[in-house]
Amino acid sequence: MQIFNLARRGAFRVFALAGVVTVGGCVSILEGTSQDIAVNTTPPGAQCDFYREDKPIGSLSSTPGTLTVRKSKHDILIRCRKDGYQEATYNNHSGVSSTIAANVAMDVVLTLGVSSIIDSANGADNEYDGVVDIRLVPENPASKPGSFAGAMIGDRTGYFEMADGTTAVAYFAADGTLRRRHENCVDEGRWNADGVTLCSRAGKETLDSCVNVSGSPIQPEFYDTANPDTMKFRATHLAVGDAEKLMAAPICGEKDKDKMAHE
Numbered sequence: 001m002q003i004f005n006l007a008r009r010g011a012f013r014v015f016a017l018a019g020v021v022t023v024g025g026c027v028s029i030l031e032g033t034s035q036d037i038a039v040n041t042t043p044p045g046a047q048c049d050f051y052r053e054d055k056p057i058g059s060l061s062s063t064p065g066t067l068t069v070r071k072s073k074h075d076i077l078i079r080c081r082k083d084g085y086q087e088a089t090y091n092n093h094s095g096v097s098s099t100i101a102a103n104v105a106m107d108v109v110l111t112l113g114v115s116s117i118i119d120s121a122n123g124a125d126n127e128y129d130g131v132v133d134i135r136l137v138p139e140n141p142a143s144k145p146g147s148f149a150g151a152m153i154g155d156r157t158g159y160f161e162m163a164d165g166t167t168a169v170a171y172f173a174a175d176g177t178l179r180r181r182h183e184n185c186v187d188e189g190r191w192n193a194d195g196v197t198l199c200s201r202a203g204k205e206t207l208d209s210c211v212n213v214s215g216s217p218i219q220p221e222f223y224d225t226a227n228p229d230t231m232k233f234r235a236t237h238l239a240v241g242d243a244e245k246l247m248a249a250p251i252c253g254e255k256d257k258d259k260m261a262h263e
Helices: 002-023 026-031 098-111 114-122 148-153 254-262
Strands: 034-042 047-052 055-060 065-070 076-081 088-092 131-135 156-161 167-172 177-182 185-194 197-202 209-215 220-224 231-240
Touching (some): 034 047, 034 076, 076 131, 088 131, 148 156, 148 185, 148 197, 167 197, 177 197
Antiparallel strands (some): 047 055, 047 076, 076 088, 156 231, 167 177, 177 185, 185 197, 197 209, 209 220, 220 231
16 A cells, blocks of 8 residues: 555656646747847937847847847847937836736746746846837037037927018028028028027028027027027927928029029
């Protein structure tokens, strides 16, 4: 009888061990120890490098693209760059796989936690964002680093109240190009910023007009550089981007040039 009980307990141990072997690393079997990360950038065509614990683990030569990475409990830092744009980064956090939550309860009963230990050791119980979207910000050669005026104005459309009661509209492109609407056409020019000072020139102007910028994009204010307490003109607000599509508007004087060329 004692021999029979010993044999039965031995068989149970063999069965339990078989369960450990069979169920052990359940997430590893179901999801694997690697995954794909797809990167999209706006605009496309950026080169992106992947880093984990400050060490490079892979790269994409041009976006959009997909890289296969090994799963780990450590986050992945994605750095993307493109000519004419500032470098952009994305921290892809390593989270717990959705499968592991359901697996843990069964694991405790069947394998006394051995399965989860296996999955944790090989990284299978971790998961990254499978799709990453990164927006690249244009470089602003017209604005010196740290310039308050440049940060306020760059790539924005300004709506300015004029003395005659009309509203002038100007777009300050990130590359330093300025377009200012005058009646039914647009004057071209340039702008630049240093600190709080914004200087611009457009149309038939031969000298830069400079003002000190303060306030916010919602309530921007422009003061005389010679008399800092004197407001030179007021803007109702600043809109992000080329809100009036001034970059596509006809240039003042171009129609007259075409007319003269055909006469």
